[in-house]
Every structure is written in C-alpha cells, then in structure tokens.
Amino acid sequence: xxxxxxDDSPALGGFPLFYWLQLSFVGLVVLVxxxxxxxxxxxx
Numbered sequence: 319x320x321x322x323x324x325d326d327s328p329a330l331g332g333f334p335l336f337y338w339l340q341l342s343f344v345g346l347v348v349l350v351x352x353x354x355x356x357x358x359x360x361x362x
Contacts, residue, residue: 326334 328335330338
C-alpha cells in the first residue's frame, strides 16, 4: 500500500510525508493501546 506515501510532498517541518505519517501512526497506536488498557479495568 505504498501508494499512500509514495511522494515527498507534503513536507511537514522539513520531513517528507513518509516520516511524519509513520510517527503519527506510532502516536495513534500508543493512544489506542493506553485507552484499551484503561477501559478494560486492568489499570485499577
């Protein structure tokens, strides 16, 4: 599925799309994992 990030533009902060898209997915996975952990009651 490289069609989604097969280009250098748009650039955000000097980083091409590929890099900031991957970093945003890491942040999204952390948020989802943390919310599932807290909502399942294991955080208590």
